[in-house]
Amino acid sequence: MLQASSQALRLSDADLPRSAAGHLVIIGGNEDKVHDKLVLRRFVELTARREPKIVVLTAASNYHEEISAVYDRAFGDLGVTQRKALAIHSREDANHPAVVEDILSADGIFMTGGDQRRLLALIGGTAAYTAMHRAFIERGSCVAGTSAGASAMSAHMIAEGQGDIHPEKGVVSFAVGLGFLQRAVVDQHFSERRRLGRLMAVVAQNPSLLGIGIDEDTALVVERGSGFEVIGDGAVTLVDGRQMSSNFLDIGERELIELINVRLHLLPAGASYVHRAGTCSDAQGGREINPTLHEIVDILSSNETVS
Amino acid sequence: MLQASSQALRLSDADLPRSAAGHLVIIGGNEDKVHDKLVLRRFVELTARREPKIVVLTAASNYHEEISAVYDRAFGDLGVTQRKALAIHSREDANHPAVVEDILSADGIFMTGGDQRRLLALIGGTAAYTAMHRAFIERGSCVAGTSAGASAMSAHMIAEGQGDIHPEKGVVSFAVGLGFLQRAVVDQHFSERRRLGRLMAVVAQNPSLLGIGIDEDTALVVERGSGFEVIGDGAVTLVDGRQMSSNFLDIGERELIELINVRLHLLPAGASYVHRAGTCSDAQGGREINPTLHEIVDILSSNETVS
Numbered sequence: 250m251l252q253a254s255s256q257a258l259r260l261s262d263a264d265l266p267r268s269a270a271g272h273l274v275i276i277g278g279n280e281d282k283v284h285d286k287l288v289l290r291r292f293v294e295l296t297a298r299r300e301p302k303i304v305v306l307t308a309a310s311n312y313h314e315e316i317s318a319v320y321d322r323a324f325g326d327l328g329v330t331q332r333k334a335l336a337i338h339s340r341e342d343a344n345h346p347a348v349v350e351d352i353l354s355a356d357g358i359f360m361t362g363g364d365q366r367r368l369l370a371l372i373g374g375t376a377a378y379t380a381m382h383r384a385f386i387e388r389g390s391c392v393a394g395t396s397a398g399a400s401a402m403s404a405h406m407i408a409e410g411q412g413d414i415h416p417e418k419g420v421v422s423f424a425v426g427l428g429f430l431q432r433a434v435v436d437q438h439f440s441e442r443r444r445l446g447r448l449m450a451v452v453a454q455n456p457s458l459l460g461i462g463i464d465e466d467t468a469l470v471v472e473r474g475s476g477f478e479v480i481g482d483g484a485v486t487l488v489d490g491r492q493m494s495s496n497f498l499d500i501g502e503r504e505l506i507e508l509i510n511v512r513l514h515l516l517p518a519g520a521s522y523v524h525r526a527g528t529c530s531d532a533q534g535g536r537e538i539n540p541t542l543h544e545i546v547d548i549l550s551s552n553e554t555v556s
Numbered sequence: 557m558l559q560a561s562s563q564a565l566r567l568s569d570a571d572l573p574r575s576a577a578g579h580l581v582i583i584g585g586n587e588d589k590v591h592d593k594l595v596l597r598r599f600v601e602l603t604a605r606r607e608p609k610i611v612v613l614t615a616a617s618n619y620h621e622e623i624s625a626v627y628d629r630a631f632g633d634l635g636v637t638q639r640k641a642l643a644i645h646s647r648e649d650a651n652h653p654a655v656v657e658d659i660l661s662a663d664g665i666f667m668t669g670g671d672q673r674r675l676l677a678l679i680g681g682t683a684a685y686t687a688m689h690r691a692f693i694e695r696g697s698c699v700a701g702t703s704a705g706a707s708a709m710s711a712h713m714i715a716e717g718q719g720d721i722h723p724e725k726g727v728v729s730f731a732v733g734l735g736f737l738q739r740a741v742v743d744q745h746f747s748e749r750r751r752l753g754r755l756m757a758v759v760a761q762n763p764s765l766l767g768i769g770i771d772e773d774t775a776l777v778v779e780r781g782s783g784f785e786v787i788g789d790g791a792v793t794l795v796d797g798r799q800m801s802s803n804f805l806d807i808g809e810r811e812l813i814e815l816i817n818v819r820l821h822l823l824p825a826g827a828s829y830v831h832r833a834g835t836c837s838d839a840q841g842g843r844e845i846n847p848t849l850h851e852i853v854d855i856l857s858s859n860e861t862v863s
Contacts, residue, residue, distance in 0.1 A: 414747040414771075415791050415822065440721040443750065449822065464721075484722050484812055494846040505791055505824035509846040513820045515722065515756065517812035539801040539816040 269297060269389025273429055273471040277437040277463030277483065278362055278396035282323040288468045288481045293327050295391040295470070296356035302331035304355040308343070308371045309363025309397040316361050335377075343375035352380035357391045360398030366408050366424055368401050373425060385429065385473075392429060393468075399437045404428040405458060407436055407451060414443065416450035419502040430471075432548045433459040439486060440464045452490035453497045453506045459548050460488030467518060469549075476523035477549050479516045487514040487545060512541060522546050576604060576696025580736055580778040584744040584770030584790065585669055585703030589630040595775045595788045600634050602698040602777070603663035609638035611662040615678045616670025616704040620645070623668050642684075650682035659687035664698045667705030673715055673731055675708050680732060692736065692780075699736060700775075706744045711735040712765060714743055714758060721750065723757035726809040737778075739855045740766040746793060747771045759797035760804045760813045766855050767795030774825060776856075783830035784856050786823045794821040794852060819848065829853050 272295045280288040293301060305320045307313045317334030324332045333351055337343050352358060358381055360368065372378045384390035394402050406426030411417075434455070436448045439462035448460040463469055464483025471477045479485045489512040496507040522538055524546050579602045587595040600608060612627045614620045624641030631639045640658055644650050659665060665688055667675065679685045691697035701709050713733030718724075741762070743755045746769035755767040770776055771790025778784045786792045796819040803814040829845055831853050 415824065445752070506822070507824055507827050508820070508822040510848045511820045511822070513815070513818045515813070515815040515818070517722065517814055520814050541817040 270473045270475060271385040271389045272391045272473070273385075273402060274391060274393035274468050275399045275402050275435055275461070275463060275471070276393060276395035276468040276481075277399060277439055277465050279438065279441075279465035280395055280468070280481065281466055282319055286323060286327060288466060289323055290327055291468070291470065291480050292357060292359065292391060292393045293324065293329055297389075297391075298356045300331060301329060301356035302354060303329050303333070303357040303359060304351050305332070305334040306337065306358065306360045306368075306372070306377075306398075307334060307363070308337040308360075309365060309368035309401070310361055311363065311367075313338070316363075320359065320361065337371055337377065340371060340375055343372045343377040346376075349376045349380045352377055353384055353388075355384060355390055356388075357393065358384060360392075360394035360401065362396030362398060365397040365400040365406055365426070368397060369406070369424060369426065373427070378427065381427070382429075389473075396437050399435050399463060401427050403430040403434045403458075403461075405434050405455065407434060407447075410447050410450070415446045416453055416506045416508065417446070417503050418450065418453075418497060418500055418506055421447055421451050421454070430461075430549065432457065433461050435461045435463065437463050438465055440483060445486065445488075448486075448488050449490075449508060449511065450506060452488045452493070452511070453495045453508055456490040456493055456495075458490075459545065460486075460490070462486040462488070471549050472523075473550060474524075475550055476521070476546055478521035479518050481518050484515055484517040485520075487516065488512075489514070489541075489545070514542065514545065524550060577780045577782060578692040578696045579698045579780070580692075580709060581698060581700035581775050582706045582709050582742055582768070582770060582778070583700060583702035583775040583788075584706060584746055584772050586745065586748075586772035587702055587775070587788065588773055589626055593630060593634060595773060596630055597634055598775070598777065598787050599664060599666065599698060599700045600631065600636055604696075604698075605663045607638060608636060608663035609661060610636050610640075610664040610666060611658050612639070612641040613644065613665065613667045613675075613679070613684075613705075614641060614670070615644040615650070615667075616672060616675035616708070617668055618670070618674075623670075627666065627668065644678050644684065647678060647682055650679045650684040653683075656683045656687045659684055660691055660695075662691060662697055663695075664700065665691060667699075667701035667708060669703030669705060672704040672707040672713055672733070675704060676713070676731060676733065680734070685734065688734070689736075696780075703744050706742050706770060708734050710737040710741050710768075712741050712762065714741060714754075717754050717757070722753045723760055723813045723815065724753070724810050725757065725761075725804060725807055725813055728754055728758050728761070737768075737856065739764065740768050742768045742770065744770050745772055747790060752793065752795075755793075755795050756797075756815060756818065757813060759795045759800070759818070760802045760815055763797040763800055763802075765797075766852065767793075767797070769793040769795070778856050779830075780857060781831075782857055783828070783853050785828035786825050788825050791822055791824040792827075794823065795819075796821070796848075796852070821849065821852065831857060
């Protein structure tokens with residue numbers, strides 16, 4: 250499907266340099282937009298262009314004008330001159346050739362917060378959606394999303410769900426996401442909204458998915474085929490349920506779930522892991538990392554994209 | 557030491573029936589004292605006596621009169637006729653023969669909340685302390701503690717420490733506890749006060765200790781040599797860092813700790829695991845439990861007491 254649509258766009262090879270590896274910048278919401286702008290600054294740097302073109306997708310939100318103004322100022326402050334907020338209010342907008350051109354030619358694509366269901370309802374399966382994947386895979390563009398835009402990154406997306414202290418059965422509903430991460434599910438505002446229980450409930454129901462909880466003003470930065478790092482102010486929590494056992498099938502709705510042997514990784518900003526020649530190491534110190542993280546590096550950086 | 561002190565107490569064998577296995581009732585604080593009294597009721601049942609004698613130790617608190625009145629009413633409501641609150645305001649009180657006699661003859665010993673450091677400062681190493689261990693080991697008495705009384709249960713005790721969202725280095729200080737659990741450390745008011753970060757910080761610094769986080773109105777009930785169960789309203793969270801790696805030694809004070817491969821078990825009320833003939837099973841359903849829990853059952857129920 251991706252292949253077919255991309256042919257229809259009739260871009261020349263010159264427009265699509267294939268060398269660069271794309272980055273995902275998955276932000277837990279509430280990133281600083283006024284002061285140090287640590288996370289937004291890194292996003293701009295990861296476009297790896299002296300004069301990057303950045304497009305902002307506000308489709309998750311009902312407030313295009315207000316939100317695009319905030320990011321226009323933030324990216325302007327960061328020295329980005331080519332910046333454009335795309336107003337996508339309908340699926341027709343998301344299939345419009347001008348929108349597609351803007352996405353395909355962008356070095357950085359930034360999805361704002363709002364409601365991830367709205368975002369997917371507007372762009373899921375459209376030409377804009379295909380263009381985002383092409384830009385990421387073929388041009389090595391940097392794709393970022395904050396809050397709802399972060400949740401939308403994974404193929405299986407948390408649509409909504411009460412975040413209680415403990416994991417309860419049946420409190421989280423899923424929807425189809427953008428598919429930049431195939432074997433993981435993203436949750437945001439993670440520590441601030443006490444969402445470990447909710448994320449463990451997701452993993453209890455779907456032990457094959459790696460749960461990723463991202464704090465506010467914090468981002469998980471994935472380099473395609475290489476590794477990942479954590480930047481910003483907080484931490485990223487990974488919940489790995491592949492060796493877990495639970496009583497999920499035996500209990501009723503809203504009951505607390507018994508979870509045994511959940512593997513949890515807490516990665517503060519500064520943590521960085523890269524894949525090199527069959528082994529993994531800490532990107533800063535070069536020290537060998539815990540073998541359990543090898544698979545995690547694979548899960549996050551392989552980016553089997555939609556097929 | 558325990559042996560020597562116990563001889564000095566000159567109790568006859570008849571006073572110390574050795575058949576019963578002692579129970580620990582480790583309560584996360586704020587247990588219901590007025591309505592269903594689920595946790596306190598179980599404590600009374602676990603004395604396994606038709607007419608149990610229950611003593612209440614308020615030594616953790618500055619408010620002996622107020623607190624003992626609350627528990628006197630609660631245990632009275634539960635049909636306990638032989639109940640006594642022990643006023644221990646000094647180490648002399650804790651070495652007083654009458655206090656020792658009351659503890660040694662009690663079927664249930666209940667430690668209230670307050671400050672665990674105060675509790676240990678008053679009774680640590682005293683004759684009252686020795687009597688508690690003798691009653692537990694030799695008579696099979698039931699020993700309960702709530703809040704500070706729960707923290708005091710373990711040999712290594714959390715003295716104080718800020719409970720932030722994430723584990724930070726150097727925020728938790730330790731003290732010597734009562735030693736009813738040798739290879740674990742207890743934290744209470746666990747979910748309500750968001751203490752997972754603090755407990756992970758403890759485990760990061762001491763990976764050989766099993767972290768036990770107990771919610772309010774919830775108890776971990778350990779049967780010596782047999783197994784454990786969770787009762788009440790919430791859950792018990794176990795943090796096992798024995799296969800963990802962390803950057804604890806490389807970072808400064810108050811920095812977030814990177815933790816990789818923490819094994820986490822979440823056990824809601826109703827969970828119950830018993831040790832039988834070399835295997836472990838779920839006490840209700842009889843189903844085999846995850847092998848990771850076998851060791852946990854050993855750690856909790858072996859109760860190598862102070863030597």
